[in-house]
Every structure is written in structure tokens, then in C-alpha cells.
Amino acid sequence: MKKTAYKKELVxxxxxxxxxSSNSRKEVRKIQSWLTLFSIxxxxxxxxxxxxxxxGPATERAVKNFQRIKGLSENGVVDQGLFSELSANLKDAFERPLQSTDVRSLIAEVAENHLQNHPFELVINRQSNSGPWVRSYMDGGDGEDFFWCMGFAQTILDQAVSHVGKRFTSLMPSTFSCDSVGNAGIARGLLSKNKKIRRNSDLVKPGDLFLIESSPLDWTHTGIITSIQGDVIETIEGNTNFQGSRNGVTVRKRMRNYMRSRIDVFSIEPLT
Structure with a gap:
């Protein structure tokens, strides 16, 4: 896998x-982040x-509450063992053994695994788009300007295709920019524009990326297509919310009508 920043969030x-005497503000923030994510x-x-x-005493009490819920000794101390309990969802999302064999099914399986583990962004130092999940998707970066929908989508692709010895960068640049991926798709003949897919729905397949078009060369949001049902695509997408925002706080499964929306599709067919 190319994207391995998540490993730093597990220790x-x-x-x-x-x-x-060995306290570190950085390490304590990691602990507080996972305690808060558990509370969500x-x-x-x-x-x-x-x-x-x-x-301080509030963090200590929060740790003891977590230990009580997990049936552990309530000493308020966070060693690596307890931290592994706190960050278990992230480890499962990235390291759960995969069962699928073909690329498109692998992509959908990985996306579902992440969804089930409740990725969520936090506000840290008054900065949204922060926390261990965002850093895992954004190669260690987080903060106000780190919109993470493409980071999430490429992480899913990376994890899935690496399982069969392939690299997503053979199709597109490693980037956090929807525009960069959209333009790469046009250059390689892999991007089907919304008017084209409305005429030929066979161009839309599970495992492909959708890109929401703002103008012909500008895209604002992306995610993974997991199934197609008539005029509707089922998606799993990051940095969104129940309303389908392009700057939400979590990963969500959504239904989008591609016949009524300006949705373009980036095909991963060369990887299959």
C-alpha cells in the first residue's frame, strides 16, 4: 500500500x-481524539x-469510563494496550482480511469496511477536518484546508488494488484534488461525462469513482460507487453528511440519481 499514514495513529x-513524567501533548491529543470518537x-x-x-482530571475520568465499559481495571492510565483498544476501529478498517478476489468487489468491500468502523473528523485547535481518520486518509495532514473526500476515495482504491498487487497510481495521480483526477481521466479517456452516461448507463460500474461536476473542468466532490440500481448509484463517500455535503464530517452511504445530477464517472476498468 502507498497510503500507510494510518499506522502512526495506532501507536x-x-x-x-x-x-x-513521560506525557506528551501530541500523544495526549491522540488519546483525547479517540476518546471523543468513541463518544460519538x-x-x-x-x-x-x-x-x-x-x-487533567477530565481526561483521566474519560479514560476510566472507557476502561469500565471495556471491563478493564479503572486506573486512568493509557499504555499501548489500552491505546490499541481505543484505536481498534482504525486498525480494523485498514487491516481486516479481505475476502473478495476481483478488483471491483474488493473496492466495494474495503469501502464497506471503512464505513462500518465509523470514520469521523474532529475539530482540534479550532480546525475542522482534523483527527486520526483524516490524517490516515490525507497522508498525515489535517486541518481546515484538508478536504478529504478524494483522500478517502484514493485510500480505498489503494487498499483494494494493492491486495492483488496493483497500484491505483497507474490510473491517476496520488492527489487530494478532484480536479486533478478529473483532468487525468479526460486525458486518459477514462472519464465519462454526465451527458454520456445518461445515454449509456453501462458506463457506470461498481468500483468506479463518481465526480460531481461544477463546470466542465471543475469537480467538487467524489466517492466510490458500490452498486447501480436503475437511475440511482449507491455510493460510499468521505467528508460528507446526510445531505451529501462536499465538506461534511463523516463517511456515509448515499443514493444519488445520476440521471438528474451532474455526475461524471472515472472508470477503473484498466485495473480489473
Missing amino acids: IRNTQQRNG QHPSSGTATSIDGDF
């Missing part, structure tokens, strides 16, 4: 605890806390 260098899935867990790098 802490030293045990972290209240008033600990489990609103009554009492694990949400500030992401400020200070391992």
Missing part, C-alpha cells in the same frame, strides 16, 4: 497518565473530553 510512544458512537459513555493535550 503512542510512551504511557500517558495524569501528571505523568456511544453518546452515554462519558468519554468525550477536550482535545487540548492536557491529561
